[in-house]
Amino acid sequence: MTDYEARKTYIARRDESMRLVDQVFDSPFKVADLKVPDEIPLDAKPLFLSLVSDDDRKILQIPPMELLEKLKSGTLKAVPVAGVFCRAAVVAQKLVNCCTEFLPDLALMYAKKADEYMEKNGKPMGPFHGFPLSIKELYALEGRAAHWENPDLINNMQTDNAVLVNGLLELGCVPFCRTTAPQFLMSIESFSPMHGLTTNPHNTSLSSGGSSAGEGAMIAIGASHLGLGSDIGGSIRVPAACCGIYGYRPTNGRVPITGADSLTPGYNAIAGVVGPMASSADLITLFMESIESLELWKRDTFAERSAWVPVNPKEVTVGYLLDDGHVKPHPPVERAIKEFISKMEKAQLPFTVKFKPFTPMQHEEAWKIITGLYFPDGGQFLKDALTNSGEKATDQTKMIALENPNCVEHSVKSLYAAQDVRNKYKTAYQKHWKDQGVDVVIMPTVPSAAIVPNTTKYWGYTCVWNLLDYPATIMPIGKVQESDKKDESYTPRNDLDKAHQDLYSPETYANAPVGLQIVTPRWNDELALKMMEVFSHAM
Incomplete structure (x- = not known):
């Protein structure tokens, strides 16, 4: 497929999934046709908050650990929260160009599972019960393409989820969008001919960093609290730093990588890793404690046997x-x-x-x-x-x-x-x-x-x-x-x-x-x- 055809396919998928957000989540606040200014201000965060609805803004501005506790206690239901974050992702995309695809169908399905589990069992299904999750595009999702910002792979359809994604679904996470990266994911910047430039919400004349560019921008602007990135040279850490959020590059093997492992299968001269990006340090620690409790090394031949052991140094x-x-x-x-x-x-x-x-x-x-x-x-x-x-x-x-x-x-x-x-x-x-x-x-x-x-x-x-x-x-x-x-x-x-x-x-x-x-x-x-x-x- 030519780069022109691949870009057309890419945009069609993104925009169709954008329209699906309004169809899946019934809300008077419609986002697919939302108009934004032709010129985005340097600091896009106030504009983002002004464009979302009043009801959605109240949810988006709840501190992340408080939001998680409200979901786990049943004070907030997972389905309406999923709708809020799906709509927020669309607004973020229109301002800083950070999403490759929206996942309202998956968000609804997994949010319903969380709510039904709570109703049936009277307790949360896991430590991330109903918590929204944004995902860098390279992670495999069943039935969807993983193209690594490479036109040659625009129709590289996946037959299963990445091991880490499946683990997070078991912990209660609700995936709601996929995010941008630079060409071939080999840059600490954010430009790809496929999607263009992902800009920095703090200063839109600057890049959001890369290669986990969309994750950095999504979390920084306030449309996500927890996302998945990858790092072979700084690709989690650079966008985290550029966007004023938290990020973590783990030791190779501590977080399962299968399903997000390499653009060139068999390559291992430098170890690539996957890990979390978040609006809170506490979320990242909870992520690691929870993931290692699942013993995903039993499902991923490239993950090492390890358990999270908190340290309390003197x-x-x-x-x-x-x-x-x-x-x-x-x-x-x-x-x-x-x-x-x-x-x-x-x-x-x-x-x-x-x-x-x-x-x-x-x-x-x-x-x-x-x-x-x-x-x-x-x-x-x-x-x-x-x-x-x-x-x-x-x-x-x-x-x-x-x-x-x-x-x-x-x-x-x-x-x-x-x-x-x-x-x-x-x-x-x-x-x-x-x-x-x-x-x-x-x-x-x-x-x-x-x-x-x-x-x-x-x-x-x-x-x-x-x-x-x-x-x-x-x-x-x-x-x-x-x-x-x-x-x-x-x-x-x-x-x-x-x-x-x-x-x-x-x-x-x-x-x-x-x-x-x-x-x-x-x-x-x-x-x-x-x-x-x-x-x-x-x-």
């Missing part, structure tokens, strides 16, 4: 990294992290937290290693897919693969050698971490607050942890301020750094969030989330 040493030595963060990022540390040093935390500087170990080398292993075929799969459909490669696809000097076609021998370099770096970094005497590292997520579209040339602040397979969480810690002036005396270290610094002015990034990345060694996921919870509550 003392934690937190290393802070303000600059990776290759690309210097913009002024608001450094300022926000310094202010965060100062605030936490004065806060009444439940245990002792000591902060000390953390020195990065050759993060520029990590960038070279991982970008040399993303496409061991030299990008041939991408070239073939583009040739088949006629779609043009985006600049971001060119940057990471087609014009990347690190991306070469490997022989078996050279691939083994490249993976040996990867393994030696991982071993050296483990020792480096231990030698610095820290339990946790906090640092920027991206070296800017959100992203100017089509400018990204480096995501080393996140992908180093994919290379090492260290779990990392994201929490919002502030926004760009007018006082965050550019340091005119700074001399860039290299061309990449110069291009990054040239982008900055506080006006360009006005109102953009700053997200903090919290990292721990492999299999220390519980500690990463514990620190996110403690810090977010202290904020």
Whole structure:
């Protein structure tokens, strides 16, 4: 199928499912034909709230954990709440272009199951009873296409749900929409020729980040509280940071990935993972506790046997990294992290937290290693897919693969050698971490607050942890301020750094969030989330 035909199919499915929302959920507030301004304001969140109905707004503004308790207690019924979030997703789509498909039929079916279970048994069906769930498009849903923003796969119909989706359905979740990503999902931006640009609700001149672009925008604008993303270089963490929400990249194997595993089956040079994005730190912890209780490793050959074991430390040493030595963060990022540390040093935390500087170990080398292993075929799969459909490669696809000097076609021998370099770096970094005497590292997520579209040339602040397979969480810690002036005396270290610094002015990034990345060694996921919870509550 050509890219033109695929885009027509994509839009037809999206718009038909949009109309279905009004048909499935009976409400005087009709959204399919809702008119929005031709020019969306920089901050789209107030407009979003003004466009939804008064009744829907009351539900949407209930704090997430309170909403969950109301559903679990039966104070709110799942069916009307599902309708609210389906309609909200349509409004969000019209403002920031974040949805690939709406799921009112599934939402109604699973919401009815929750309500019927409550009525019959007098208790919730699970820890997420009736709770709305948005889902990144790559996750398999039975009877629906999973195309990965690749026209070649527009009719790639799935015969089952992803393992994680089935688990969440058992826990009581109600799926209500699918969300956007960039071309081939290989960018920390949000543009795809299939759907266009997903914009940032805090500043619509900026990208929402990627590749879990639609999830970031949906949750940030207030149309979802809990969503599913994926991450092979920062694709959960970057949009979470750019959009001022929470996100979690787990250790590989802790969350089942089958059904959302790879655009290129058999690839495993760098481990991709799936995980949650949310409006609340508490939701992410509940997600992990609940998922691991299902023992989904019994259903997914790629999931490791694990159980969530809460940690209650007496003392934690937190290393802070303000600059990776290759690309210097913009002024608001450094300022926000310094202010965060100062605030936490004065806060009444439940245990002792000591902060000390953390020195990065050759993060520029990590960038070279991982970008040399993303496409061991030299990008041939991408070239073939583009040739088949006629779609043009985006600049971001060119940057990471087609014009990347690190991306070469490997022989078996050279691939083994490249993976040996990867393994030696991982071993050296483990020792480096231990030698610095820290339990946790906090640092920027991206070296800017959100992203100017089509400018990204480096995501080393996140992908180093994919290379090492260290779990990392994201929490919002502030926004760009007018006082965050550019340091005119700074001399860039290299061309990449110069291009990054040239982008900055506080006006360009006005109102953009700053997200903090919290990292721990492999299999220390519980500690990463514990620190996110403690810090977010202290904020």
